[in-house]
Amino acid sequence: MQIxxxxxxxxxxxxxxxxxxxxxxxxxxxFESVQGLDAVLVTHQHPDHLDAERLGPLLxxxxxxxxxxxxxxxxxxxxxxxxxVAPGASIQVGGSRIDVLGGEHAVIHPDIPVISNNAYLxxxxxxxPGDAFTPPPAPVDxxxxxxGAPWLKLSEAVDYLRAVAPRTAVPIHEAVLxxxxxxYGRFAELGPRETTVRVLDxxxxxxx
Numbered sequence: 135m136q137i138x139x140x141x142x143x144x145x146x147x148x149x150x151x152x153x154x155x156x157x158x159x160x161x162x163x164x165f166e167s168v169q170g171l172d173a174v175l176v177t178h179q180h181p182d183h184l185d186a187e188r189l190g191p192l193l194x195x196x197x198x199x200x201x202x203x204x205x206x207x208x209x210x211x212x213x214x215x216x217x218x219v220a221p222g223a224s225i226q227v228g229g230s231r232i233d234v235l236g237g238e239h240a241v242i243h244p245d246i247p248v249i250s251n252n253a254y255l256x257x258x259x260x261x262x263p264g265d266a267f268t269p270p271p272a273p274v275d276x277x278x279x280x281x282g283a284p285w286l287k288l289s290e291a292v293d294y295l296r297a298v299a300p301r302t303a304v305p306i307h308e309a310v311l312x313x314x315x316x317x318y319g320r321f322a323e324l325g326p327r328e329t330t331v332r333v334l335d336x337x338x339x340x341x342x
Contacts, residue, residue: 135260137276137342139334140165142309143183143264145278147256148339151229155199156254156262157183158192161309164337166192171199172228177264178239178251179206182309189214200227206250219252230257236268240285265307267294276342279303279321282311291317292324299326302342305333 138146144162147154152172158165159182166188174192176184184207193199193214201216202225208218219225223234236253253268255261259275261268265285270277277300280286295303303321308314315333322331334340 136339138339141336143307149230152227159183160185169195171196173200173202175254176203176207178204204250204252232256236266240266242285275301277303278306280307281305281314281317282308295325303329303331
């Protein structure tokens with residue numbers, strides 16, 4: 135599977151059977167020129183996961199792409215054609231299967247209401263958890279690992295990495311950090327022995 139990281143939480147997965155863009159948000163760049171998409175998936179409504187201003191041109195450039203979102207995002211899309219999915223659903227996009235996991239965004243602060251959050255498991259091998267520490271139902275090859283956010287601290291991300299123990303961990307959700315490489319080093323140091331931490335060059339397709 136080819137993976138392209140456009141910064142922060144935005145990932146393009148080319149499975150060979152489908153081209154899937156996840157979380158094209160305000161902190162990401164370069165996804166605007168992507169074409170040939172089968173689906174755009176959004177984990178939740180926060181703008182760093184969905185840039186409303188760039189969504190229209192992205193969909194116009196990919197007229198056959200399905201827009202697949204959680205219920206909180208759905209409420210904000212107005213008349214934009216989309217599909218709403220919830221945890222427990224399994225959908226087919228092209229020749230790839232997407233299992234919807236999770237349900238809730240991680241707690242930022244007790245005074246901030248918790249919103250919905252979909253995690254997406256692609257072909258049973260690649261897990262994008264959105265803004266939560268969602269466990270997969272079975273071992274995965276690749277975990278897109280949240281690195282820095284108002285809702286996490288490094289020790290929690292390390293514990294999540296240890297619990298999932300993927301073959302490869304690809305750090306994402308790093309745009310809020312001035313020096314994310316310090317966190318990447320801790321992932322490599324403290325993560326499972328069997329896990330390789332791969333920091334992807336932004337905008338470069340990488341086979342993993």
